[in-house]
Amino acid sequence: MTETASTITAGQGVGESARRPDAVLKVTGEFAYASDLWLDGMVWGVTLRSPHPSAWIRSIDVGPALKIDGVLTVLTHEDVPGVKFFGLDRRDQPVLAIDQVRYQGEPVALVAADHPETARRAAAAIVVDYEVREAVTDPREARDVVRHQPVRRGETFEAEVVVTGEYEVGMQDQAFLGPESGLAVPTEDGGVDLYIATQWLHVDRDQLAPCLGLPHDKVRLTLSGVGGAFGAREDLSMQVHACMLALRLNRPVKIVYGREESFFGHVHRHPALMRYEHGATRDGRLVYVKADILLDGGAYCSSSPAVVGNAASLGVGPYEVPNVRVDATGVYTNNPPCGAMRGFGAVQACYAYESQMDRLAEACGLSPVEIRVRNAVAQGSRLITGQLIDAPAPLAGMLRDLESMPLPEGPPATDLRALPGGVSQTTHSEAVRRGVGYGVGIKNICFSEGFDDYSTARVRAELVGGEPHVTVHTAAAEVGQGLVTLQAQIARTELGVADVTVATADTAVGSAGSSSASRQSYVTGGAVRAACQAVRERFEGLPAREALERSGPIEETREYRHRPTYPMDPVTGQGDSHTQLALCVHRAVVDVDVELGLVKVVELAAVQDVGRVLNPQALEGQIHGGSAQGLGLALMEEIQVRDGLVLNPSFTDYLIPTILDMPPMQTKILENPDPAAPYGLRGAGEPPTLSSTPAIAAAVRAATGLRLTRVPIRPEDIALFTNGEVSDDKRT
Template sequence: MTQTASTGTAGPQTAGRVQQGVGESAGRPDATLKVTGEFAYSSDLWLEGMVWGVTLRSPHASAWIRSIDIGPALAIQGVLAVLTHEDVPGEKFYGLEHKDQPVLAIDQVRYQGEPVALVAAEHPETARRAAAAIVVDYEVREAVTDPRLATEFVRRQPVRVGDTFEAEVVVTGEYEVGMQDQAFLGPESGLAVPAEDGGVDLYIATQWLHVDRDQLAPCLGLPPEKVRLSLAGVGGAFGAREDLSMQVHACMLALRLDRPVKIVYGREESFFGHVHRHPAWMRYEHGATREGELVYVKAEILLDGGAYCSSSPAVVGNAASLGVGPYEVPNVDIVATGVYTNNPPCGAMRGFGAVQACYAYESQMDRLAAACGLSPVEIRIRNAVSQGSALATGQIIDSPAPLADMLRELAAMPMPPAATSDLLDLPGGVSQTTHGEGVRRGVGYGVGIKNICFSEGFDDYSTARVRAELIGGEPHVTVHTAAAEVGQGLVTIQAQIARTELGIERVTVATADTQVGSAGSSSASRQSYVTGGAVKAACEAVRARFDGLPPALALEKFGPIEETREYRHRPTYPMDPVTGQADSHTQLALCVHRAVVDVDVELGLVKVVELAAVQDVGKILNPLALEGQIHGGSAQGLGLALMEEIQVREGKVLNPSFTDYLIPTILDMPPMRLSILENPDPAAPYGLRGAGEPPTLSSTPAIVAAVRDATGVALTRVPVRPEHLVG
């Protein structure tokens, strides 16, 4: 059930009303193909004469490499090449923020799954057999797997304001978040094709084309213009495709053999081939008056970055700057730290550091409510931020933030009906583990605040090229950006903006590639903001050249019209390394959740009965797609709350499969009741507010709070497992 509240959003200034424009549930051009199974994902790529690449990976979390014998692999019929670090044609290291990750391991391996050698063969099975035949002499060494014992920092970021750290009511808690996987359904894959100019064309499922290229080119020993990337069909991302995986390996093999090379990871290899959500250990102390008004928050946040840097510094910054949540707190002392270990590398995942902190600070707000004799909703209302409030970093919230009203609306929503004796309605379902005798119902609330767009001084922009012309006598628009469609509906949004701004219904969104300026990453809920802003700006420039004429007449008179525009949002600044003070974020978004659960307290089984959410999105561009984003973000939060965790023991991953790594299915997701608010941000295109990530923050603590309410168990770690409930 969905209801939408509009609060003052002005309609866009357009060239004329058209169908499927901004504000409508425009259909996705890829919808039918995906439903029927005909959509071409990157793993479906095929080219005459292509061969297959396979990666040999380390079985150890930490070891010296004494020697590599590739002879047995080369002796296998059908094997065309075996490459090691000695065959890297250019720089041997790459990385998002620091170039610390080797293309192929040189003298040591730092995590289980680190790439050591590459094989190319005529058949994928031959390539796999050959990779297994390579003999690597490892000298295993002790691995650093407990981040609490790690001594090498990725980043240490304090946030400090005020000097009063005494209060009438004090609650403390220690919390832990497990390592979550992005669990996209399309494993890493791509096709590298050598070009006549000595360069390479790469067709790849990724989240940002230009940053991939800028890491690839130095490693391949090529200038950037000779490394051309085109976006292939992406089967989900959620942050895991921000880092390189098989890109450089496929290109190396293609250039060596002068033949197209395809690499497709299986599900198990995918678990080793991308970064994960940082596990976290957090200690919080909240002080308040007896009336429940916050006086101070102290926190220590420890994030396990794993073997390499990836985007860990930015994740640490997010956890620190948003570490007290959307609450007014005059005194803050937070230290967020990311460390290196020999565990799998961690980096971007939906929520990006704010998820871990949210679970801790929301758990604390529930403890504080109990200590003050207040309801979970009331304690949050009394401390809620609003427009004009200052974050712990000193940044002023300069756009609508009606958190208190959102909480009141959420609390007033009808509750779902009481559980019945129908097995389908009970925890455990038709397995008949219970008939309801041990089932208890609980209700919990969660609030999250998430930054939108890149932060801390990152040069965050996007580029769009828009061309209007007559085709078959009818006006037609082509929109070309490098923005990655990773399943979120960005292609649809770009077309909607073009229709709205130009009054032309026939719109084609060209394949994203590096032949147009950068669009940055499809992450940080930023693409509707920055790429939408770029498309809007380019369309406005095209429309200005219509000289006031209707599109058809203008194009007949002037011929094709093409304009390219960059769009940048307002500047952000790095956090002060001592105090953390800075206007570090572009935009902030709020979502609040209420969860209703039934728990079998004897068996430790949980059924989420309903999730209700209120979210402010500034402006709804596509209602149906937006609802899907809120549902999807809530599902990932549910997964973190109750089932999703990569099990790592002594640096070894124990469950690299969807048999053992559990993700929510349609049977686990409850009905959702949504209220979507439109309080426009005057600084953003159309007043929009990024919407994809905030539901992931608040759904997790809401669900866990509901389980606590049903069981009376403290529950300081996620995911919650049955043994946590029945002790």
């Protein structure tokens, strides 16, 4: 029913490109994802969702559905056995809509049937009487605030050079390939076993148990194969619905979303409206920054408070700024709920402050690199929150390294594959112009603002067939990032044993927190290392085989916590809110057909400081993957929402980069160890997503001469030339 434990025998440790145990299975299509789960006697669950973004529910008639052959049960909010609300930060989201719906796609009723098509027909037969009401869809008109976080520093807000700008970031989807899915199995003790694709087993359980009216020990979760996550699996989707149906029927129930339902079944990246003002001396030294950042959280809270905190604390980027006035605000609307997505909060702000740095460079007569070098933070600098950067932060050198990388050759004249539009032959290079742009990003690693962030690992060493064998057991979710591989590498390194099994993650061991915030290598890696060291101490200096022959199996469990963090002051925004900070810088080269508005990213180059490389190949994949998601946000990815309605819930209309869109990459990896982190590592998965978007946008601006203050940049934003002229209101 679930992914088998992963046994690795390659003998490769920390610092090597150890082979992923799931690699061959995924390439050949044999890997078992959660959507492949199967159990004899199981039935299928389907969710009925609201077609309206805002409405009162006057009545629900389930009778027509129950009359369909093969339908076993239909549930509404009246059938929730326990607490009727759940949520990551606030318990504000109903298990099933009670008296109203607040967004298109909100779950209203559940159906279980002996076939998925029967269940879908039955769901469509349910009659819901809605009284539609006006939806609040413009965040500027919203009255309900999730969180407002100011940051105040200094008192000087006048300067010789001042640039202002208003910027917008659209709603991006995580667009993972494996849709939400899972299998709930009722147990003899009255509880339920849930096999699920998730990012956070224990917090799923902690939300599920009260809703099901069960004690925590009767709700057991096991991780199934996860087809990508990027933040969208932090929140509950079908978990509680499958469990409710299974407990009602006393039969296994499987729920698998289709692609369209997946767009409605998970949170998205917060769209943002931002206004910035930068003041500097004539030689480009920052004097002050003012910023207003408005984030649309949609219908429910999810992780919006943390997103607002990140946007506020990192809202001016990795630059020395003595005077700051930042206001970050998240609001409720009747748009789809928004929550975690790779780099959350920091991504939106990064696009705006980097666009501003380019405008400031132009106003001061400096290059994009020089303006950033002159204001770059370093070890010993302070964030705008007052937090000391006490680990290496060689930003100026990273920018110089990036600038020195060779540029690709000029625009090709004949190869259609390398031109905007590709082999569709829409472009023949007559109106193609090249642009180069730079972007810098700073991202917090691990959870922030006083969250009790830790992980637990259990390590067992024993003789199997006369040879030492180690089993590592954590609840850390492998979501494609290579965590299973890394846990085995750490065990081999610490114990000197080649044969390591990483057990399937479940709630039978202590929490490992979420696979998000680029934190698992740090905290779960730290926990596995600590447990292995405890086992090694019991070897008493003997080789593993000899020690285990004497003592028999040795098992140790350890928790690992990083140094404490603290909430930001609600008035001034000051405080040591972050555990660790990571930097990445990008250069983008693009070719743009300025008549048709088509863009081809010719090359991306990146320099990133990772503290210590634990797995070179996996690290390279993280940088490429994060850069690809940044490219998507820059040029193509946006959930189109009009009056609260999603217009493009499919991969036909929601465009994501393919291998043909992703250019070759030059990368330079720096290793400046963080003395506070295990192995000196620095979380690496999210920073490339930040800096790639503004770098690409800057390159398009350089090619077109247009301001382009919104991402994603659409063809119609570019194709505004008339006889070679640019309208004045669009000129840079």
